[in-house]
Amino acid sequence: MRLRALLETDALGLRLLGGEDELDRTVRGVMTTDLRDPSRYLSGGELVLTGLAWRRDAADSEPFVRILAGAGVAGLAAGEAELGDIPADLVEACLHHRLPLFAVNETVAFATITEYVVRQVSGERAGDLAAVVDRHRRLMTSGPAGGGPEVVLDLLTSDLDLRAWVLSPTGRQIAGAGAPLPGPLGATLAGHHLAATRTGRRAPHRAAVAGTTYSLFPIRNTGRGAVPAARDVRESVLSDWLLAVEADASDWPAARLDLLQGVTQLIAVERDRRDAARTVRRRLAQEVLELVQAGAAPAEIAARLRVAAPVLLPGLGVAPQWQVVVARVDWSASGQAAADEIASGPVAQALLEEILVDPAVSGPDSADRIAVAHTGEEAIALVPLPAVITAPSEPGEGAEDAAAGSDGKDADALAGEPGLHADALLASVREPLSAGLADDGRLTLGVSAAVHSAEGLRGALEEARHARRVAAARPGRVCAAGHHELASHVLLLPFVPDDVRRAFTARLLDPLRDYDRRHRAELIETLEAFLDCDGSWTRCAARLHLHVNTLRYRVGRIEQLTGRDLSRLEDKLDFFLALRMS
Numbered sequence: 001m002r003l004r005a006l007l008e009t010d011a012l013g014l015r016l017l018g019g020e021d022e023l024d025r026t027v028r029g030v031m032t033t034d035l036r037d038p039s040r041y042l043s044g045g046e047l048v049l050t051g052l053a054w055r056r057d058a059a060d061s062e063p064f065v066r067i068l069a070g071a072g073v074a075g076l077a078a079g080e081a082e083l084g085d086i087p088a089d090l091v092e093a094c095l096h097h098r099l100p101l102f103a104v105n106e107t108v109a110f111a112t113i114t115e116y117v118v119r120q121v122s123g124e125r126a127g128d129l130a131a132v133v134d135r136h137r138r139l140m141t142s143g144p145a146g147g148g149p150e151v152v153l154d155l156l157t158s159d160l161d162l163r164a165w166v167l168s169p170t171g172r173q174i175a176g177a178g179a180p181l182p183g184p185l186g187a188t189l190a191g192h193h194l195a196a197t198r199t200g201r202r203a204p205h206r207a208a209v210a211g212t213t214y215s216l217f218p219i220r221n222t223g224r225g226a227v228p229a230a231r232d233v234r235e236s237v238l239s240d241w242l243l244a245v246e247a248d249a250s251d252w253p254a255a256r257l258d259l260l261q262g263v264t265q266l267i268a269v270e271r272d273r274r275d276a277a278r279t280v281r282r283r284l285a286q287e288v289l290e291l292v293q294a295g296a297a298p299a300e301i302a303a304r305l306r307v308a309a310p311v312l313l314p315g316l317g318v319a320p321q322w323q324v325v326v327a328r329v330d331w332s333a334s335g336q337a338a339a340d341e342i343a344s345g346p347v348a349q350a351l352l353e354e355i356l357v358d359p360a361v362s363g364p365d366s367a368d369r370i371a372v373a374h375t376g377e378e379a380i381a382l383v384p385l386p387a388v389i390t391a392p393s394e395p396g397e398g399a400e401d402a403a404a405g406s407d408g409k410d411a412d413a414l415a416g417e418p419g420l421h422a423d424a425l426l427a428s429v430r431e432p433l434s435a436g437l438a439d440d441g442r443l444t445l446g447v448s449a450a451v452h453s454a455e456g457l458r459g460a461l462e463e464a465r466h467a468r469r470v471a472a473a474r475p476g477r478v479c480a481a482g483h484h485e486l487a488s489h490v491l492l493l494p495f496v497p498d499d500v501r502r503a504f505t506a507r508l509l510d511p512l513r514d515y516d517r518r519h520r521a522e523l524i525e526t527l528e529a530f531l532d533c534d535g536s537w538t539r540c541a542a543r544l545h546l547h548v549n550t551l552r553y554r555v556g557r558i559e560q561l562t563g564r565d566l567s568r569l570e571d572k573l574d575f576f577l578a579l580r581m582s
Contacts, residue, residue: 001027001120003075003100006047012116013108014077017091019100022202025074026254030117032110036060037067044072044261047117049110051079058089065093070233072203075100077113098200149175149267156245156263160256163246166219166267168354169194169238169436170429175267181244187432189214193242194436197233204249204260215249216242219264219271234331234342238436239350241271278353284308285371285382292457293375301454308371309384321450322457323419325381326464327352328472332440348379351433351443355425356381378468380461385419385450422447422467422482434477444471445480501581508578511561523561524579526554530566531576 004023006014016023028045031038034053042048048068055061068076076099078086086103094101104113149166156162157177165176171186181189192207193216205216219241243264249257288308291301305322329348349372356370372381422445426433433443446468448460463483471481512523526544530551533540541551555566564571 001117003027003047005120006102006113006117009116011108012113013105014113015103015105017086017101017103018095019075019098022075022098022100025100025202026257027074027117027120028254028258030114032114036064039067039071042068042071042073045258046073047075047077047113048073049077049079049104049113051081051110052083052087052090055083055087055090058087061087061090061093062096065090065097065099069097069099069200073099075102077102077104079104079106079110081106098202149270150177152263152266153177160259164263165244167242167244169240169242169351169432170354171432172354172357174241175270183428185209186244187428189216189244190242190432191435192216193218193244194237194432195438197237197240198436198438200233204245204257206248206250212246213248215245215247217245217260217264219243219267232342234441235347238329238347238433239354241267243267280311281371282349282373284311285373285380288371288382288457289373289375289380289461292461295458298454301457305454308382321385321419321452322460323383323385323450324448324457324460324464325352325356325383325420325425325445326461326468327355327379327381327443327445328377328468329437330377330442330444344377345374345379348377348443349374352379352381352445355429355445356383356420378465380464383420419450420447422471422480426478426480430478437477441477442472443478444468446471447480447482449483505578505582508562508564508575509582512558515557515561521554521557523554523558526551527558527575528579530555531572531579535566535572 002023003025006012006027007016007023026045027047029043029047030049031041031046032049033041034051035041036054038048054064065076076094078090078101080086080103086101091101093099104110153164153166153175154177156164163178165181165186166174167181167186167190168174169190171183171188171190173181173183173186188209189207192209192214193205196205196216197203197218203216203218207214207216220236243260245260249260284304284307288301288304291304327348329344329351331342331344352372353370356372370381370383372379374380425445425447437443446464446466448464448467451457451460463486466486467481467483470485471479474481509524512527515521516523526540529543530540533543537548537551541548544551546554558564559566564575566572566575
């Protein structure tokens with residue numbers, strides 16, 4: 001039944017206080033509660049009835065409504081018997097979370113509403129209930145315990161003629177029925193899902209790509225074994241799997257939506273199994289990290305690495321080399337929660353475990369060579385080599401292409417270096433992660449050089465941390481830096497105070513920017529090209545498709561506006577640093 005049907009029944013005594021645009025939501029059950037956190041008893045689609053006994057003051061309304069919205073309930077009905085008029089703070093919280101709110105007249109018992117909803121829901125579903133129960137039984141007996149998510153998705157194809165895929169938050173295919181989903185399409189769908197989740201839109205989310213419509217369902221366990229709903233969507237948005245179905249679910253009947261909800265819960269069991277399997281690798285990484293940070297003897301660290309290597313590199317026995325990768329997720333303040341209240345360490349840990357998986361490899365077990373710990377706000381990965389072969393997601397996006405663009409270092413030289421390259425790690429995941437980070441989040445990542453022994457791990461950790469700080473000094477939502485960048489001028493830039501950076505760049509570049517705005521003279525572009533060509537008039541003119549005389553005129557104008565001389569090394573260096581810091 002639909003929510004609006006409740007308003008059309010006078011005997012229920014309901015009055016709508018907010019959420020008129022959401023009255024077409026389907027009600028699949030009813031629950032009465034006065035618990036402050038009833039999430040463990042919610043599975044989605046309920047009409048929640050409450051007498052407001054959980055509310056002690058105005059501050060209690062927002063977290064209560066956030067929990068209900070996160071669990072996917074259809075609406076909230078609050079009784080007037082306890083407090084009289086429904087508190088304004090509860091009305092405001094429901095409006096913020098787009099949760100329909102009804103007032104229940106004090107003369108109407110909750111039992112009356114419960115009986116009516118149960119009777120209506122049971123009557124509407126009676127015709128399809130047998131088929132739905134049968135499908136659920138088949139899913140439960142043939143699901144993850146008997147073949148993994150692929151079996152569940154195969155049943156969707158055979159029973160309902162639906163093509164579906166389980167995707168990670170970066171769009172990597174974890175499971176699918178039939179033909180695999182192309183990598184770029186998976187990343188696009190994941191980006192749509194993350195963006196919709198961040199705006200608070202109700203799932204399933206609809207995405208149209210290249211003329212095909214997909215419905216995107218979040219995969220989260222909402223049964224009795226589930227963890228409480230996250231207090232802030234940012235705590236889970238970058239780690240949740242999703243189910244992408246090649247169909248438009250906006251006009252589906254309730255029975256089919258119920259079935260897909262059951263499918264996502266079954267797949268959540270597979271995710272729980274995957275997370276449990278990672279526990280050993282996470283513990284190994286944590287133990288090694290604690291020894292390294294405590295300055296333990298190399299022999300003690302080496303002994304621990306010998307224990308870790310067979311787990312991370314089955315069949316190899318020992319790892320000839322190791323790399324360290326450090327990641328951090330930072331959030332700015334928002335209306336949901338202060339940034340310092342979000343546990344960013346686990347978020348970065350789950351993200352790093354996903355990023356370090358070869359994007360060309362599918363399946364839930366493809367991260368079995370990755371050990372990631374988290375300490376404070378950082379996630380730290382201990383990567384044995386060979387562990388990951390970074391493959392391009394599209395032609396021209398390989399490790400060599402990405403690494404060469406990061407520092408002017410020769411691509412062939414970087415290609416000959418073992419292990420991971422910073423920018424290549426993010427090449428295929430930058431788009432969806434940027435959507436999940438939205439306007440208030442940043443991911444920064446640093447990669448160390450490969451080391452051959454336990455003695456080098458402490459230096460590798462500091463190198464990766466330093467590289468991450470270099471990445472943090474750059475603009476953009478998703479940034480990375482590698483060890484090869486630490487030998488250049490960029491080593492110093494992250495430690496220049498912000499006010500000094502702003503004053504320095506403004507003094508040198510603002511006159512050129514103002515002139516460009518007024519005359520469209522492209523002086524900034526000319527300056528960048530001139531420095532990049534090492535002051536060669538001929539090469540710079542060819543790059544900009546200008547006559548040499550025109551180039552000389554522009555450079556002369558730059559010198560006139562700034563009072564600098566581009567034939568002097570000191571002035572060239574100042575301009576170079578100003579451009580890098582801007």
